[in-house]
Amino acid sequence: MDLEEAKKKFIHSWGTLGSQWGINRTMSQIHALLLVSAQPLSTEGIMQDLNISRGNANMNLRALMDWGLISKEHKPGDRKEYFAAGKDIWETARKITAERRKREIEPVLQVLDQLKKESITGGNKEDIMAFQATIQGLDDFTGKANDIVGKFIKSDSNWFYKTLMKLLH
Amino acid sequence: MDLEEAKKKFIHSWGTLGSQWGINRTMSQIHALLLVSAQPLSTEGIMQDLNISRGNANMNLRALMDWGLISKEHKPGDRKEYFAAGKDIWETARKITAERRKREIEPVLQVLDQLKKESITGGNKEDIMAFQATIQGLDDFTGKANDIVGKFIKSDSNWFYKTLMKLLH
């Protein structure tokens, strides 16, 4: 298979995965493109490879910078900015996980924690009990998931990897 | 806080989480509503509680059935269908995880596996090496993640949690 074709296939697949996980398709695709590029790419190059506008490229490159997944590089004697993706996939996974935890899990936990503490009025007893049981259960589960995710974020790749392999035995 | 207000808060929060994870907001909200309801609800009741149309309710109830997250119930002497959410949150998490693995992780793994096996032509050596290294790394990582997820899906709730917490100390 031709290298360009293989790249396209991967970029498409990665873009689809991203969009199913609530991440902008173009953002995933730019990330995928940079992951499989031996050299850093300029905005211009990215625009051409993915057939997207300058504004779109700029916006999603910024988002990827915000997530810490790519970095800017400069070539001597060239005013353009070049972008490169971090190539350590564990590190990348940790950054994505950390960002999503902050944006998504933590707000929910906050609501669940608050609701768990509140004293609930105005329904019949059975309804209140059902409500509280559900919130309790979800808060417990979400809290544990959050803890595990926290450990993962702070972990060293090799250690975590070995630990998981032990689990898979 | 009033029970109805507390429910609304939870339903809203759960709906937001769902939509950020690529799940239809209404689907998450119906699920949340059923989670905090002591009694099964009819389509009619769901429509009223969430202010949504019959078509929307029907469509998302079906999706929740497909995911195995809710079940139909019948009351004697009543022709309406009533819906109830499974209340075991670990079981629910396992079902969601299983479904998403099937829909999302496995297709990507298939592409990665295929690309890993392909012999790549038509680029310079450095580019081909970079491409293959990335695919290799991602396939490895995704495969491991997939294995772990598989363990989780098959696991007993307590065993999985205890094991993870022990390993992560």
Add this chain to the structure above:
DNA sequence: CTAAACTTTCAATACTTTCTGAAAGTTTAT
């Protein structure tokens, strides 16, 4: 200083997804 090279912004537009509601379909009781 200023012009060229480059980056950022954002209003308008295109695209995608979700939702509505009325019509069609199905089931049940009599």
Add this chain to the structure above:
DNA sequence: ATAAACTTTCAGAAAGTATTGAAAGTTTAG
């Protein structure tokens, strides 16, 4: 058989998201 009760479908409308591209902003070299 048929009419009421209920569920499902789906084309069109609405809402939500992503993308464009031209103008504004910034930086650098000379």
